[in-house]
Amino acid sequence: MPSTLPDDVKSLGFKMLEWDLQNSNNFIKDVSSLDLLVLKTNNFVVNNWNIKEQIKSFKDCVKENGFLLMSYRHVLTPPEIAILELLNREAKDEILNKSEVENYISMAEKNGFKLVSHKTDSITSSQLLFRKLRQQMKDIEVIHILNENYDEWVEAIKEKMAENKDADTANNIWLVGNDTALNGIIGLTNCLRLESGGQHIRCLFDYDNKLPKVVNFDRMPYSAIKQLDLATNIYRDGQWGSLRHICLPKEQETISTEHAYLNVVTRGDMSSLKWFDAHHKYFTKMSEEERNPTETLCDVYYSALNFKDVVLVSGKIQPGPESALFDCVIGLEFAGRRTDTGKRVMGMVPFKGIATTLLTHKDYLWEVPDNWSLEDAATVPVVYITAYYALITRGQLRAGESVLIHSGAGGVGQAAIFICQSMGCKVLVTVGNNEKREFMKKKFGIADNCIGNSHDSSFEKQFMKVTKGKGVDVVLNSLTDDKLQASVRCLAPNGRFLEIGKYDMQMNKNLGLFAFLNNITFHGVGLDCIFREGPNSQQLKSFMEDMTVLLNDGIKKGVVKPIERTVFQKTEAEDAFRYMTTGIHVGKVLIKIRDEESDKITVNPNVMTVEATTRTWFHPSKAYVITGGLGGFGLELSYWMVLRGAKKLVLTSRTGVRNAYQQLYLKRFKKFGKLIEDYKIDIRVSTVNATTIEGAHKLIDESNSVAPVGGVFNLAMVLKDALMENQTVDTFREVCQPKLTGLKHLDAVTRQKCPELDFFVAFSSLTAGRGNGGQSNYGFANSAMERICERRRADGVAIQWGPIGDVGIVAEQLLVTDDKADAMKLFAGIHLQRISSCLDVLDRFLQIPNAVLSSIVKADNQGSGNKADDEVLSQLCSHLGIDSRPEDSTLGDVGLDSMMAVEIQQRLERDYEIHLALTDIKKITVGELKEFRDGSKDGLKQYSADIKNVRANLATVRFDMPSEPTTRLNDVGSGKPVFFLPPIEGIFETLKDLARNLNRPVIALNWVKTMQELKDIKKVSDFYKDRLKQLMPEGNYDIVGHSFGAIVGIHMCRKHVPINTLLILDPSDAGVKDDWSTDERFEIVFVYLRAFMPERILLRIQKEVMEIKGETQRINKLIELLKHYGGKHLVGKDVDEIIKGSFERAEMVVRYRKKNIAKMQTLKHSHTTKMIKRQIKNINTDVTVVKLLRKEEELVRIQDRILHDFGIKREVRL
Template sequence: MVAPDALLRRDKDSRKDQLWQDANRLCELCIMEAADHLRNLTAVNDHLSRWRQWVTTEADRLHQRDGLVHLDSKAEASVQSRQETITRILSRYAGSDPDDTEFIVFECVGQIMQNCSRIVLGEISALDVLEAEGRLERYSRWMQSQSDWSHFLTLLGHSNPTIRVLEIGSRTGATTEAVLGYLRSREGVRHYSQYTVTETCETSLTTIQQKLQHQQDIEYALLDISIEPEAQGFDLQSYDLIIASNLHMLPRLDTALGHIRRLLAPEGRILLHELYPETLITEFLMGSLAYWSSAEDCRPNNKPYISPDRWDSELRNAGFTGNEVMAYDVPSPNHTYFTMLSRNPSPRPEIEFYDTVTLLTTDLPGPWANEVASRFRERGCLVNWTTLHDTPPPNHCIISLLDLDGPYLNDISEERYLSLQSFLLAADKSHIIWVTTTSQMDCADPRYGLVLGLTRALRHEMVAGISLFETDCYTPEAARALLQVFDKLQRALQCPDMAPAEPEYSYFQGVVYVSRCHWMHAGQITPPPDTVSPRKLVLGSLGLIDTTRWAPFHDNLEDLQPGQIEVDVHYVGLNFRDVLVAMGVFGSPDELGLEGAGVIRRVAADVTDLQPGDRVVMMAWGIFRTRIILPITSCRRVPDGVAMDDAATLASVYMTAIFCLCYLARLQKGDSVLIHSACGGLGLAAIQVCQVMGAKIFATVGNDDKVTYLIDEFGIPRNHIFDSRSSDFLPGVMAETEGRGVDIVLNSLSGKLLHTSWECVAPYGRFIEVGKRDLLANGQLNMAPFIQNRSYIGFDLFQMGQDKPLNYGIMVHLLDEWKERGYVKPIRPITTYEAANVADAFRYMQQGTHMGKIVIRMPSDPMDLAPTSQPPVSFSPDKSYLLVGGLGGVGRSVSSWMVQRGARYLVVLSRSAGESDADWAFIQGLEEQGCKVTCVAGSVANVADVKSAITRCPRPLAGILQMSAVLKDQSFAKMTHNDWTTCLATKVQGTWNLHHAASGQPLDFFVAFSSIAGICGNHGQANYAAANTFLDSFTRYRRRLGLPSATLALGGVEDCGLIKRDARVLQAMQAASVRLLTEEELLEGLELAIHQSNAPVPTFTTFPSASISQEITSDACIIGLGNTRPTSNPTVRTAWPVSDSRFALYIHIELKKEQSTTAGGAALKEILRRIEQNPAMLEDADTLTSLTRDMNKHMARHIPQANNMSDEELAEMPIDSLMAVEIQRQLRADFNWDVSIVEISKIGKIGKLSEAALHQLKKNHGLIKNSEE
């Protein structure tokens, strides 16, 4: 419905205009130069004689004053000046990339001029000159690029993704490449069902096939359009678009156009790409070719090309509509090609399908209703008026104007509902067009969105059909657009072989839009990553090191506050505290990175001690970033001669060692000190402090290499070094101290080794605890040693910096004093990791095998850390999240995932939240992971209950997941008013309640779970579909207000929820080949929806012509829409009506569908599916062996080295806390086993866990009874 004059555009690149002016200038000069060479030569044949004559005649014309169109002055007509100018122009463009087609025209003109004499004498053919080095192909591609077909072809492919295309005379393939680029989506999905490339001979066809071998989904055929196409095996009326380039080369246009029209379907189009007459460059280059003039019909001046006016006449004579729209490639006077569109009109039927239109209103018609009536009367239709109280006339087109007075379905009374229901049921022999206010393109009132779901569901139940027409305004133009929709419906009904009628239209900003569903991977939907902003380290899931990402950040990088500096970070020192934070043991991911070194970028106005360019060492929270702002009190200048990586390792370990030993432990000369993990950064610093103070050193380490290092580097006697991984150090220490013990223990060990260390403390001794595990676990300590005046002191450097800044400042000055005295030496060895490999650094430190310090080197250009995708979603441990809808299958999966990603405060609102034993067992598992779950019993449809849930949030509310749903399935004919309102209450009124109750809360996201029933409609779910399309409109409404919002439209979920609990439903869906979602896909979709929740509101361009359209993406994120077998299979049932053109792309998706299961996952799921059907398989030894192997691989899939391990090695792989969280989710999804992380950790190894999972699987199928355990 786009106006023809808006279909073709011209690139308004002024640079190209200048390029064409230069090219024509060069051509004029080359023509005059060639004429000087050709005047006295005799051409070898007639066509070259004609070309020689044209060149000399044109040169004579150019020598005349009025012919110098492109020459700067007459002086350039002199031979010397002309040759110099030609050389200058050619050299200007000669240095371009040979693959760059932009300057090929200069090369071709120059080559023909330089070889003109040899061409005329027959020593070389012009075709050989032009084809050498791929010139002709590059020239064709360049000429093709000057014509902009993008808008026309993109709209055509969108309007009908199953078009059939025939290309006549591809020659170089340039046209084919361009067209296919426009007839494919951004995801690479084709928007055509057939694309046939033709040539007239086998040799040319083979050549073009080789050139296009990288292109898929193309057919090749021989076709001479001058001959009857039926005789060549082509079916008549079998193409929707025929692209014809250079038809002027054919001997008879009337014959060719007649054959083309017979190949076109009714309303099919021809796209002509033709030379513009009298173009110097074309004449000079192409006139030298043998096939330049082979026309048999009357052509002016014996030239093959014809004018646009002649083309218009020829098209009309052949039965086309003539020149509907034409566009030149470049502005006058540089025209080279033009594009023309024409149609094969369908014959107008003698009798209209609908000659009477009935307008349905609630009361007396208003102004716009009367405007609509006038338009239809002008069209020649008989117009009737009716209300819901009347009996609808049969076989009419009924236009519903019920929404003109407001959203008719909103808060509908029982009386109005029954009236509508009766009318729609009685109108099942008529086609209905429901007019409503737009809620898809834009949404000022989401209540209008209800009608989308109703009409989509009714298409599954009504015989004649129902269409939707949205409009953003009620103007005469909108009435004319409605008439266009009616006409399109008429054509579709009269010509059933054409594309089916559209189910929905949206008139927006003067353009009629239609929607299409696109299938794509999640990574293609997320907004493009920020490649400009600085980066910081973020953790997608607590406990999963693999989810670390360098993400862009924008906070606090504008104005510096007094006393602040901005630093470009060069190195970050990694501490074990960072590992504990990443594991979720304590702290926040925002705290990652406690020390580093960098170069000052900016200083505040009041900062005088430091200046930009100074090197500084930093101590602060969150240094894992490429740039940071911090107070000058957290920085010290790096002394000259100290390397940056050394500077990044000194501060925390030396400040801790000096303060713990010299101040807390009151270290004196001659004191004995036991230093645990002595080869770590803190241990090595402590050794050097003890040596400065003259203390006797005892140490523990984890292996022999570290023993050797302490002996060689620090001279510690071998009998003073013990094993840190066992309690054997106790007898060793006691033996070396004659049973007394040591004066000071600097402890970082945990568990039973902490208690063993406590026994090493001598009377009046001091035990300094710098570890965290036992403190956080609220461990117990033997109190008896305190009788002999022993002291136990805990210390955390960074906690002191936060709580006691004065003491912290004293420590900083103390460190400065030690540096000045030369007591502080670099920690050696240093292991350096690049920032891109930061996850490897965390794993290395966790192993406990390193010596010295680990540092992360930041790139010189932060853009080297630019992400390729959006960072994983994470949840703040200091915020609350409201989950509406309970702890059913989906609710459990979501809440577990949120806790894994950092959430520590969940509030659950549902009618039965936390009432069942199963709920409490599940909640206990979440609390074992450190999450507090608050259950609120109530209904989201009750605003008081919603307010209560928000009030009970223990931390500020940061996100809302609206997952509530009530099903009241029934065919619309039998659906009661109560069925309608009950189903809508939770999603419609409930969502409004959440919206209002959370107003003023700075939410990070607001995601409403909807269903593909709203997208596709579903028989018996008109109420549910309406509720879900309300959510889609509501999302656009909230975004319009600048508030976060997203909708997640789900298909059936196999791993959890209703389908998993009901075997009959699962079997029915599998029989219909309905694609079911896995839990992993559900969570991936939710992650995408959370990302989209803050996506920018679509902006709409105001066009000078209201007939130019734009692409707008919906707000709903749809997952699980599809089938497991091809839709051509008669047993397959699609979720949408077969005639619904919104899903026309799916047939192309089937052709390139990819399986996204992970390694081992596909095989595991298949064997579990077979066991579900036949549990006796669990008694088969071969089955158990295969299942165990696949389970081991699946559980270890997040460990990189697992791919290279044998089955035995996989079975023996230990399970650390980083793996346990992910494995817990897998076991819940695949084996229906709610096992706690504590239990997983106790099991200890992958193989043992697989055995336990098999045991649980047998229990699930009744093969093991509780009494047998």
């Protein structure tokens, strides 16, 4: 068959060969001196190219010590067999049977190959690895590596490596470790092989200690090992092999547990909602004395979703400062049973309320009335507490007042209506659809004219009419943007505005102070801020006492009633969140955790479990020892352990607290405030040296006196880096003492004195697993620690960390140099890992049974994104039905809701580094999304870049209307002045560069606010004629006009104003498109905007503006979009006036044209040129048109036209 290698493969030196199986000479001729030959074979190949011929061919083309890897199938899957039958091929031709494999091995060994390994996946495939033996074996040197007896071998290695550094034919150096299973020989070998002469290093490690103690390489089993000449040879569990890194599966480990909570893994991705193993699983194992007497454990039956949960999960708002301390900030209320009394309760929690069980303060619970089910009760706590706190406590609501309640069909809305109606208040509400409108009428008897639309600001006029222009006394608001502003305007004098939404406050939206002249008050209402004070704060205690009184009184009087609800099962949690984002629900959305029993009191409900992702939690009643705990990693680890439940830590350091950073960290623990006081965290620093057996005993005894030791984390380390030729016995001993010796002692002592030990962890290094030249002592020490942890497999783990970039030894000593690039060469192929990533990895590692684990961040040149995200994107496209939609439709047009937009936004930012605002997400076209889905990412990347360019361009414009009639536009002090007439926008930002480059004074004739009453070109011309006469009575003016200014200048010429020269700037505005409307005023303004934005953005703005009905609404939409694209970088306070004024000036241009010039058929040519075309012929003034020409052929055509039609005396081309 012809060569079909891709070009990128050919560029790497690969080539495709063909040969006849019956004539092996062709094969031998084309291939020789191979280090590795890979063969995929089957019965057909064997039968048509017999084994003897194959082996002979391979022997001739593989060089000595080279490898032959043969891959074959020993069985086929049923689908494969079926396909072969359809192709009329024999299944037996595709496999090798046992006898054929044995024959292959026998023939290979007869021809100088030795079998190294025979591996199978136990399913369908197997591999044989052979090595071609040397004809003459090298001489060898043997050095025995004795653990901790460094003087026996360090100098010997240095001597032998120096002797064999340069010679290719030098003797191989065999390092032998057969004294103990705790030998660090593997790490030592990995490092030495990366130094000069290291290619001669070989390793033999008798892990089992079962081989003959006398190592004779001329006798079995050592002679066979010498013959294979492999770099690493480990005898373990009765087999020879070597250590390899194997990737862990991406899916995290799970556990079946009765204590779990729901949380989102990736903020903005609702599909990542998962159950997690909960921290309070230790509560039942604690004695009464150890428990917090104010807390109790509850079995959850129903959890309620609140809008805050949804916007946090979706990423629409940022979590508060509590997210720095707690991994989960969703779930605010529940209904269930106390495990101690069996009573039915409903309650509030700061977070983690969507759970199977939870630990909460007793003061946050209320008993459920007998006539309510737990499902009823789950709808009550948050909505009524919010409504009571907002209306009664903050709003000081009085009987008979009028109240506007937004989103009245929601949970808080219904609770507020019940409260207000019980006080005889006049209630006005907004809802999102007709079904909710009918619900308001039927459920609460609210009149139709008192029900408004929550999706726009139309309710403002409606309710001002209902209240006869007075407005309402109280507004309970959850709406955003313009609807919030409209709600403020609905307030009567002395009114109270109660803001329970988060979005506008987090976005720091502006609220004009003018409204406060009516003596109104604005209240931000957030229960999370009160809970943030901590359970011991007087404010929270008073709050709960007040709310309990109001709630109990409301229940007693029948004011507090269960709310309408929609219930989802616990397996449908993601569906529940997504359902709530649609906004179609009425009342509450609940997640049912378990069935309620018929008995009102049940002490021991049936145990219910869920499959939850494992989380590492530390027992609050145990002590945890961290050796080297005052280092960068140690302090970060201790902080993380505290967040994961540890209350008692013992940090060791040989020198104690010695710098400001350590002091700051320890003070931070003490300043956790009331939260820490409640949890009584005890952190101690010890200077005990655990590198001696006496020191290890003393350290563990001290720690046991604090609490039973639950874990030991060995982070202690010393670095003495040097190539082997510069190492000494002392440098090896110094490096190994805190790691090998210290951990060995802690291992022995904890086995005796720590029966409740849960964690025995050693922080190793990638140096042990992969090697690093110049760190042979460090590699040896870390490898020995790994062997210790393997021996303690049940509760020990060693972690090979890669380089960490922000704390620890790499950050403190290596990356502080100026040449960081040279430093990073030590870590070829990997990136620095952040401490936050390390702790996330540690969380998982501590739940895995493997004794040695490694964490590195591999360099990835394959680009961003992943298949899972592509699949989610495909599902989204399918859900929106984009394949059947017009290409120019936007995602907003086809029904993309805000929460789905947030999800797309998060994915684009996280996986593709495409940053778009939510409003811009909804403006993505169907065509662009299709391209993105199908693999072309450039379109959306360019869209994001265009928006950045627009923002940067608009940031250069100052949208301020001048207050003075004239302004100097350059610094030239002498010469005859040039006067600039205002362009269509009324400000001179686009002309300032031109003015600065002129060598004459330039004076701008400003459009000031007092000119708003001038409504036609004639009056404007007369105004500027008078202004020029004041400035320069003698006349003979040189004037520059652009767009609107050009028309004014032409009219002034026609009225014989003494103008010497009129320069008309006529840029290439011929590209104005007529796609959206024939409204010439908008086309003129769009021409101006083209100077600041790419065509893609301008077309989107045109489409969005012109689809709106009503001129005023269109102009307001354009202003809104301009502010959106400018963002916070938009400079100036007069954006609205300038844009509205642009339309007024455009209106003058259009009316002037209709009156003085014949109607044009199209705007395909410059509007400026056409307007002046007929007027200019009778003008005696020297008029010059400056025009940008796109092509050379335009020059001849335009020259002829201008000279013939306009009577221009000269023409300038820029």
